[in-house]
Amino acid sequence: MGITKSELFEKRQNRMALLAKAFDHPARVAIMEYLLNNQTCICNDLVTELPLSQSTINQHLKELKQIGIIKGEIEGPKVNYCIDVAVWEEARDMFMNMFSKPVAANLCD
Amino acid sequence: MGITKSELFEKRQNRMALLAKAFDHPARVAIMEYLLNNQTCICNDLVTELPLSQSTINQHLKELKQIGIIKGEIEGPKVNYCIDVAVWEEARDMFMNMFSKPVAANLCD
DNA sequence: TCTATTTACCGTAATATTACGTTATAACAG
DNA sequence: CTGTTATAACGTAATATTACGGTAAATAGA
Structure with missing residues (x-):
């Protein structure tokens, strides 16, 4: 994006914005759902599952790892990805x- | 961003990605929180509250309105913004x- | 009518995102 | 050693986002 002036907002608001990025692209939603359903995956599982190229999927994995919501464990030539439970629960708490x-009934129509 | 190939994903995944965009920028988190705490607001309330210019805030309001999670009612020279309860509840259901x-305990470390 | 308030819109600059092809690297099987 | 598989990294193009200043329009009130 353009410059986000994150220094001007509360830490909590910046944190929520970061965690929301794990869900703000359909590919990342699909990846998170895949991980929820399968516990772990390697990049190639997602290449088979999703209609995107390996390099694009790898980029989304990189972003999710940067957010911190997933982790990758190197295992020979593969990398096993899984959800980072602590960060997942932090996100859940924030969204919950x-x-x-409470939301008031629609006040403008 | 670049091109998001939304036609290649499930409707539900695209919908979730769209709704997540309401929270993927700290300014939008702040706006949503302001609306939750105050029921309604006008753009100028947020200009006073947030460290961003009027045009930038207006742009975020426009995006939130485009997502559908807020509505605006014209009232003289002002526009009264409030949360669209139906969309809010849809977002809540999706995130819930x-x-x-269930998330398995960390499988890679 | 004049003025202040409020919002929307335009243009712009800087930067981020998405996507892909290509290439490099690392482990393993034969 | 060679080929296969898996992943990461680089470069690129196209497009989106963020932010701001400036300006226009619309209403309310003096």
Whole structure:
């Protein structure tokens, strides 16, 4: 994107924005869902599963790893990816907290 | 961004990615939180509240409106913004569903 | 009518994202 | 050693995002 002035917002708001990025692209939603259903995967599993090239999928894995919500363990020539439970739970708590706030009935129509 | 090949993913995954965009920038998190706490707001409230220019804030409001998670009602020279409850609940359901799936203990370290 | 308030829109610059092809590397089987 | 498989890394092009200043339009009130 352009420059995001993250220094001007609360730490918590920046953190939530970062974690939301794990879900803000359909490929990353698909990858997270795959990991939820299969515990682990290697890049090639996703290449078979998703209609994207290996390099594109690898880029999404890299971004998810950068966010911290997944981890990769090198195992010979492969890398085993899995969800980082601590970060996953942090994200869950943040979204739960956001969505647990009461919302008034539509006030403008 | 670059081109997102949304036609290649499930409708649900594209929908989730869209809704996640309401939270993938700290300014939008701040706007959503402001609306949760105050029910409604006008653009100028946010200009006072947030360290961003009016045009930038207006752009974020436009994006949130495009996502559908907020609505705007014209009232004289002002526009009253509020959360669209139906879309909010759709987002809540999607994230709840995502985070309700059991996550295996870390399988790679 | 004049003015202040409020918002929307335009243009711009800088930067990030998405996607792919290509190439490099590392482990393993034969 | 060679070929296969798996992944990462590099370069690129196209497009989206973020942010701002400036400007225009619309309403409310003096």
